[in-house]
Amino acid sequence: MIEILDCNGHATVQDLGRPGYRHLGVPLSGALDSGMLKIANALVQNSLSAAAIEMRLVGPRLRARIPVLISLAGSIDGVVESTSGDRRPARAWASHRLLAGDTLKMGPVHSGVAYLGIAGGIDVPLVLGSRSTYERAHFGGFEGRRLAAGDRIEIVRAGQPERGEENSRRELRLPEPSLLKDRAIRVLAGPHSEHFTDKARARLTSEEFVVSRQADRMGLRLEGPRLDHDPQLGSDIVSDAVTPGAIQVPGDGQPIVLLADCQTVGGYPVIATVISADLPRLGHAVPGQSLQFVEVDYRQAVVARCCAATELTDRIASIRANHAEFDSEALFAANLIDGVFDAQRAY
Template identity: 35%
Template sequence: MSLEVLKRGLLATVQDLGRKGYGKYGISSSGAMDSYACSIANWLAGNEGGEALLEITWSGFSIRFLQNTLASITGADLTPESGGISVPMWRPVIFRKGSELTFKRPVSGCRSYVAVLGGIDVPEVMGSRSTYMRAGIGGLKGRALQSGDVLKMNQTAFESLCMRSSVWSVEYPFQTVNWSAAPRYTYGHPHQVVRVTRGREYGDFSSLALERLLQDEYIVKPESDRMGYRLKGPQLPLVTPREYVSEGVAAGTVQVPADGQPIILMADRQTLGGYPKIAQVASVDLPRVAQLPPGGSIRFHEISQSESEGLYFEQTRKMKLLKSMIDYRLREGFHAAAGFEL
């Protein structure tokens, strides 16, 4: 089982949920920028959630399925099409052998995820298949995908699913279902309110900086990438400029360098940081940040640590419920079924 990259687009890489436990060696976790969309894409494709998939940034990317393939598309709406027909997102899709999937233009958000049954078959590096381009490891040869690349897939259970699919004989480039796992909230909107807790050096910033952080709007700069989102807005000055000892940082850490412009650290962040940390993005809101395009805006809203933890536990509960519902629907096969949305 395999698929071929026809057009590389702006940036496409193989990712999973990232490598854990290697930060002390200076190795970033990497992984999908939007872990929410990554997990659901895998579930819809019949996987457990951590299998390797494609992360596609912006538009211009296209692939050809070299075998009949069960797949799904989540995350940003980059106008996916196959055979000139719009491909519905947030649901399982069976692509016929020879079908092409093309991402035309961004409508909302900036990162789409394409999962296939069994996952993308690339070697594990330190327990993960995620591409970490800065170190040249993981994914396909540690780099972004290029036109002409062929990726292997592990689709051992595909035929049994097709045998349960009453609509498989219809002549279209793909088949899908009439139910969806799309999120209810506005996903990929270019203007987001992002919840944060206080950072380690929160108290080192002036009262003016703290007021600006929570009242003003910050714009995502074009040089933002998988390492960090650079923001433009009112400066956030310290009470007294000083040097800081470098220490561990996490995804969502909001650092403020000497120019007073905040940076949100993302999946490919460095493992140590010496800039003062004014805030920490709640983990449940990191997918919202990951889908912000250049020119998009952020307003920060402060919550307590206990509130952030409560949001995480509640999301975990809902995600478990969603996976159970998806598994139930997949067991029914590709038959007409009542739709549902979560």
């Protein structure tokens, strides 16, 4: 069990979401950066789809009630304090062992979103096949809400590890990946691009937009040049299906990029759609950050998706390879080898 001591930021339980229910009006939800969640899980040898704690603004302070291996993925660091008062850093892109009574205090999230993985997984009820939190409807995750002081999070496999399992789950550290903040966000032409003037379509990819303070898991409202609608078609449409990544433009001409918790239908024209390879980057966007869009075609979007998937697969494979390395110290501790070679017994 892990106890939340305080939580001044925004922390929710998320996994890979609940696909297959959008026709019923249920959003996808899930991690804003699914690749980063998978890395957090790989660092503690969980299933890649296991639920983790998604953190925004600042990480919570928590106490381990049992020994547990945790991981941090994202631009966040922390400090582990033992019951004796000893302190040690808990760096990002690494796993860290907490003993019963240890306290983990995390600092600010510098790039929008970060993840805390917990070995064994987070034990909250499955709702429509997912443990993800959807706050607007108050379901999923931990009681359908963000975490708060006093919450106690159960771990799926919280019993004593089998012989050798504890030693196989070693602490790891990875080099920090690049979030490519300066690269333009790639988009495909939207299904309602004809609802906009030629000037508006050109402005979308030639001028910068800034993330406003109206930003959450549902979407990012941007500020920038006005994107005018075709005067004959107007700014409203018959409600149409929307997905994460859709860039809606209401009557004020300021675009809204939809994210994981977005609704399933909308009545504003969609001028463009962010490609799946770049959508996680928008989960890291923070108020005041500038964004530049560039249009690509379908083939380029597919290639980008394949490249992103290959890069993530290679990174996770390197984590698993590190876990599988021969660790003589762990074997000595588990009494699986004694360090003495007996020639008579060997022949």
